[in-house]
Amino acid sequence: MKNIKFIALALLTTITLASCSSDDDTTPEVINEEEVITTITLTLVPETGETVTLESRDLDGEGPNEPVITISGPLQAGMLYDGSITLENETESPAELINEEIEEEADEHQFFYQAASGVNATFAYADTENDYMNNGVANPVGLEFTLQAGTASSGTITVTLRHQPAKDAAGVSAGEIANAAGETDVQESFDIVIE
Amino acid sequence: MKFFSLVFGLLLSFQLQAQQCDFKISGVVKDFHDGNVLPNSTLSINGYDIYALSDLDGKYELSGLCKGTYVVTITHPECEVAQFTVEVTDNVQRDFKLEHHTEALNAVTVQGENTNRGTVSGTQTRLESGVLENYSNASLGDALREVAGVSSLNTGSTVVKPVIQGLHSSRVLIINNGTRMEDQEWGVEHAPNLDINAAENVTVVKGASALRYGGDAVGGVIVTNAPKAPAKDTLYGKTILSGATNGRSLGVTTSLLKAFESGFYVQGQGTTKYAGDLESPDYVLSNTGLREHDFSIGFGLNKFTYGFDAYYSFYNSEIGILRASHIGNLSDLIRAINSGAPNYVRDFTYDINAPKQDVSHHLAKINFYKRFEKAGKLSLDYSYQQNNRKEFDIRRGDDRDQASLDLQLTTHTLASNFLYDAASNLKANFGVEASYQENFPNPNTGIRRLIPDYEMYTAGAYATADLDISPKWRIDGGFRYDFMQIDAQKYYLTSSWENRGYESEFGDLVVQRLDNQLLVNPVFDYHNFSGTLGARYRIKSNWDLKLNLSSASRAPNPAELFSDGLHHSAAIIELGDLRLDQEQSYKASLELNGQTGGLTFGINPFYNHISDFIIMEPNGLQYTNRGAFPVYQYGQVDARLFGVDVRANYTFDANFNLQTVFAYVNGQDLDRNRPLIDMPAPNINTTFGFRKAEWNNLNIGLRNQTVLEQTRFPNNDFEVTYINDSGEQTTETVAVSQPPSGYSLFHLTSSVDFDVFKQSTLTLGFFVDNILNTAYRDYLNRQRYFTDDLGRNFRIQLKLNY
Numbered sequence: 001m002k003n004i005k006f007i008a009l010a011l012l013t014t015i016t017l018a019s020c021s022s023d024d025d026t027t028p029e030v031i032n033e034e035e036v037i038t039t040i041t042l043t044l045v046p047e048t049g050e051t052v053t054l055e056s057r058d059l060d061g062e063g064p065n066e067p068v069i070t071i072s073g074p075l076q077a078g079m080l081y082d083g084s085i086t087l088e089n090e091t092e093s094p095a096e097l098i099n100e101e102i103e104e105e106a107d108e109h110q111f112f113y114q115a116a117s118g119v120n121a122t123f124a125y126a127d128t129e130n131d132y133m134n135n136g137v138a139n140p141v142g143l144e145f146t147l148q149a150g151t152a153s154s155g156t157i158t159v160t161l162r163h164q165p166a167k168d169a170a171g172v173s174a175g176e177i178a179n180a181a182g183e184t185d186v187q188e189s190f191d192i193v194i195e
Numbered sequence: 196m197k198f199f200s201l202v203f204g205l206l207l208s209f210q211l212q213a214q215q216c217d218f219k220i221s222g223v224v225k226d227f228h229d230g231n232v233l234p235n236s237t238l239s240i241n242g243y244d245i246y247a248l249s250d251l252d253g254k255y256e257l258s259g260l261c262k263g264t265y266v267v268t269i270t271h272p273e274c275e276v277a278q279f280t281v282e283v284t285d286n287v288q289r290d291f292k293l294e295h296h297t298e299a300l301n302a303v304t305v306q307g308e309n310t311n312r313g314t315v316s317g318t319q320t321r322l323e324s325g326v327l328e329n330y331s332n333a334s335l336g337d338a339l340r341e342v343a344g345v346s347s348l349n350t351g352s353t354v355v356k357p358v359i360q361g362l363h364s365s366r367v368l369i370i371n372n373g374t375r376m377e378d379q380e381w382g383v384e385h386a387p388n389l390d391i392n393a394a395e396n397v398t399v400v401k402g403a404s405a406l407r408y409g410g411d412a413v414g415g416v417i418v419t420n421a422p423k424a425p426a427k428d429t430l431y432g433k434t435i436l437s438g439a440t441n442g443r444s445l446g447v448t449t450s451l452l453k454a455f456e457s458g459f460y461v462q463g464q465g466t467t468k469y470a471g472d473l474e475s476p477d478y479v480l481s482n483t484g485l486r487e488h489d490f491s492i493g494f495g496l497n498k499f500t501y502g503f504d505a506y507y508s509f510y511n512s513e514i515g516i517l518r519a520s521h522i523g524n525l526s527d528l529i530r531a532i533n534s535g536a537p538n539y540v541r542d543f544t545y546d547i548n549a550p551k552q553d554v555s556h557h558l559a560k561i562n563f564y565k566r567f568e569k570a571g572k573l574s575l576d577y578s579y580q581q582n583n584r585k586e587f588d589i590r591r592g593d594d595r596d597q598a599s600l601d602l603q604l605t606t607h608t609l610a611s612n613f614l615y616d617a618a619s620n621l622k623a624n625f626g627v628e629a630s631y632q633e634n635f636p637n638p639n640t641g642i643r644r645l646i647p648d649y650e651m652y653t654a655g656a657y658a659t660a661d662l663d664i665s666p667k668w669r670i671d672g673g674f675r676y677d678f679m680q681i682d683a684q685k686y687y688l689t690s691s692w693e694n695r696g697y698e699s700e701f702g703d704l705v706v707q708r709l710d711n712q713l714l715v716n717p718v719f720d721y722h723n724f725s726g727t728l729g730a731r732y733r734i735k736s737n738w739d740l741k742l743n744l745s746s747a748s749r750a751p752n753p754a755e756l757f758s759d760g761l762h763h764s765a766a767i768i769e770l771g772d773l774r775l776d777q778e779q780s781y782k783a784s785l786e787l788n789g790q791t792g793g794l795t796f797g798i799n800p801f802y803n804h805i806s807d808f809i810i811m812e813p814n815g816l817q818y819t820n821r822g823a824f825p826v827y828q829y830g831q832v833d834a835r836l837f838g839v840d841v842r843a844n845y846t847f848d849a850n851f852n853l854q855t856v857f858a859y860v861n862g863q864d865l866d867r868n869r870p871l872i873d874m875p876a877p878n879i880n881t882t883f884g885f886r887k888a889e890w891n892n893l894n895i896g897l898r899n900q901t902v903l904e905q906t907r908f909p910n911n912d913f914e915v916t917y918i919n920d921s922g923e924q925t926t927e928t929v930a931v932s933q934p935p936s937g938y939s940l941f942h943l944t945s946s947v948d949f950d951v952f953k954q955s956t957l958t959l960g961f962f963v964d965n966i967l968n969t970a971y972r973d974y975l976n977r978q979r980y981f982t983d984d985l986g987r988n989f990r991i992q993l994k995l996n997y
Contacts, residue, residue, distance in 0.1 A: 062688075
């Protein structure tokens with residue numbers, strides 16, 4: 001009987017002691033979101049003339065402040081632009097370039113570019129998964145693209161990044177988003193003018 | 196050699212014969228609790244033909260004894276069989292005390308006298324192991340739906356939270372083998388972390404009347420009890436093997452208990468479940484697999500006057516979350532609602548990928564008790580719990596295998612209770628309880644903490660009593676006070692802190708200001724008062740009426756206070772509020788139970804007024820580079836719930852019976868005069884049963900489960916301008932409020948028993964759920980926006996008792 005009591009007591013003591021070794025009274029470390037995309041920049045380089053940049057910056061990420069959109073200027077009618085997109089996390093210092101992660105996982109990501117609300121422009125992909133992963137797959141990624149500006153008009157262009165999209169679904173490799181499924185990592189619209 | 200033995204034997208017998216053998220043992224047999232004498236007790240000397248019967252004054256006399264040591268066995272119709280060792284050197288005067296409450300003690304045990312029985316006047320229902328075993332391969336929440344007025348809030352089919360008369364989560368306490376579960380119960384997608392197979396029975400107390408377990412049971416208390424060991428030499432156990440076609444799952448649970456006459460026992464139990472993707476009638480619910488591994492061990496000593504129990508249990512589950520329900524922003528939600536089918540369906544697999552939950556829970560406890568004559572029983576209880584919850588989302592880059600949420604919650608609880616039971620018409624409990632809790636959110640997630648680091652201290656004291664005031668009337672009442680202090684260290688986004696208007700009110704709590712975040716150290720105290728008062732009136736045999744009034748007080752939980760940010764998997768921004776106060780409920784419940792002929796029934800209407808009821812509801816939108824997110828914010832309103840639970844059972848004859856259970860609850864936000872969100876729809880379950888003992892105890896049940904459409908819901912639909920699939924800005928109303936249509940399902944249960952081996956019984960069960968393969972969605976399933984619920988499921992169960 002005494003033994004049992006002793007064993008029980010020993011067990012209790014062990015549990016109590018083992019569980020008291022916590023790291024009390026230390027200040028928890030601050031977490032800067034690693035995956036947040038604070039800054040989206042579309043750079044449009046024309047064959048001649050001025051480069052146009054479209055930027056959306058949201059330094060508080062999921063916080064209440066809305067993204068701030070900056071558009072450097074209008075597009076030229078009829079001009080073909082070489083486009084590229086950069087995604088950055090500016091909550092880290094120096095800012096983290098998220099493109100690298102997209103390139104490493106090019107098979108799981110795809111950007112979609114859409115012109116709407118009357119703007120006269122068409123997009124085409126200028127890269128494939130194979131460019132980044134050497135996997136022999138010709139599905140587009142969309143880090144590089146072209147924009148053919150049409151006649152003078154105005155409207156919005158929208159960029160969407162889908163994570164784990166159904167790349168083989170109908171129309172997806174041509175840039176149609178309707179069947180792409182997956183989940184949205186980036187979605188932003190820019191009001192632009194073609195002159 | 197033989198000769199010597201013989202001579203020695205003869206000498207010895209001669210010696211014995213010559214010994215004086217006219218000693219006697221005499222005295223009185225009494226009740227241990229109240230000291231009353233016990234007439235008609237039979238006393239016998241083990242191994243001798245000597246008997247005595249106690250007279251009307253409890254007196255006895257055992258005579259004709261020689262010098263020596265004897266074991267006296269005493270039996271009494273209403274008592275535990277007791278054995279006492281008596282040394283006789285002369286005439287012995289000895290009074291024996293017997294435990295006089297055997298029936299109340301479950302006939303064979305003296306462990307923890309019925310503390311776990313709830314209350315006299317409160318409404319409660321108990322599920323026994325026979326029912327629980329049917330749910331061996333499911334969860335506690337599934338089994339509890341058997342109880343009238345208990346429904347469940349689901350995330351898919353594997354995360355099942357019990358809802359008692361419309362209330363859930365932090366408002367429902369779960370007491371696992373005497374210990375209050377601290378398993379992050381605040382979240383709607385956090386199911387109770389316990390194995391249903393470890394429970395011998397489960398009691399549901401609807402309301403706050405079981406004060407011993409806590410003063411904050413605004414909704415109710417669920418008490419699970421481990422099997423109790425009898426004080427005799429025995430070894431028994433059972434093994435249940437379950438298989439199901441939907442999810443192609445397999446589950447095994449086994450338990451073994453060894454008890455000794457000395458009161459010592461050892462028990463062990465283990466469960467493992469393995470399931471793949473579930474299926475709706477029309478498609479596979481991709482990534483809804485499940486793994487669960489649990490075990491518990493215990494040992495202890497159950498003497499009548501003292502004893503102890505030591506217990507440890509471990510629970511681990513890995514639960515896949517429907518891939519299609521993981522969305523990136525509001526546009527994704529709108530697409531899902533509009534399409535009416537999941538956007539991600541793959542072939543069946545057992546694999547579980549992100550999004551998923553991986554949860555472990557350790558519970559270690561030790562309990563001592565000692566009984567005091569003419570007083571009662573004192574018990575002391577220490578428990579240690581550690582809950583680790585990891586939630587994995589679909590992530591990118593280096594973080595892809597890293598959990599998005601990784602919380603470790605550690606709780607120590609010390610409790611002491613004194614049960615006074617010396618008077619036959621009065622029972623009272625007095626107790627104190629203190630706990631320390633620490634939450635550690637692992638910073639390696641790389642995602643801002645949804646629940647911050649905090650330390651919480653609680654201290655409480657209570658007194659409850661129940662008293663027979665006449666053969667027909669029994670009253671009960673109690674009072675409880677709880678103190679709680681929470682000391683948190685929380686990082687806020689500076690923009691969010693300012694946007695909430697916290698700076699002016701809580702600016703002095705800021706410890707450190709960084710670039711775009713600030714560290715805050717809120718220390719909040721809460722004083723909670725709760726109480727209960729009630730009566731039970733026995734109208735006649737098998738008819739009784741219970742009335743109970745109770746008030747519970749619940750302090751806001753860490754999620755309600757501190758949430759501040761994106762809940763990734765749900766794609767909503769959840770905002771807690773530092774200004775929240777505790778909520779206080781005032782509940783009245785009435786229960787009438789009766790029997791007439793073959794009909795037994797129970798009717799339980801209730802009314803629950805809750806001041807400062809904490810709710811979460813949509814409050815606008817927030818725009819980010821990922822698109823728009825709905826914001827859900829915690830707030831407080833006055834609310835009331837009323838409803839009725841009805842059950843009726845009609846027995847036609849020895850073979851056929853019909854049972855119906857109906858529940859209705861009506862919740863209203865009194866501030867804005869509109870319905871409360873997430874109230875269970877009216878539902879009715881009817882079972883037609885057939886049983887024939889002669890045919891291997893054949894049992895067949897055909898059950899209809901009908902859930903009506905919930906017509907009372909708040910309109911939380913909101914208008915949003917988003918980018919549709921054509922890239923156009925579109926303004927649309929997001930229909931998040933509309934509950935799905937009602938549904939009606941049929942289920943079959945059946946079982947037969949076989950005697951196998953020497954003392955074993957094999958029970959073979961065959962079940963079909965959703966026989967007609969009906970496609971349906973349930974209002975209280977958070978995945979109803981994305982997918983239909985489960986399709987047909989054939990289940991087989993083999994149970995071996997040995």
